[in-house]
Amino acid sequence: MDTKKMAKIFKALSHPNRLELYLNIVKAHEASFETGDECFVTDIIDSLKIGAPTISHHIKELANAGLIYTEKKGKFLVCKVNEELVEEVGNMLALQRK
Secondary structure: OOHHHHHHHHHHHOOHHHHHHHHHHHHHHHHHHHHOOOOEHHHHHOOOOOOHHHHHHHHHHHHHOOOEEEEEEOOEEEEEEOHHHHHHHHHHHOOOOO
């Protein structure tokens, strides 16, 4: 992974609210494997003390960095963790080369 891509990822996670949002998406994503449900943004909004427009902006930044995928399900927005990127970042931080 090149340094520009890594910098974009770390910049996206450097904002405290965005990091908290990402961690909530990760938790909901993990829970969805157990229950078979999907991670709806509306389920996460209640746990954060941020307005919907700000959350929308943060989701866009996380998606632009490649950390999450978003998908519309009717009038709802579903977020999914980009597991390949998470693994790639983890390998890079552990100094493992593929």
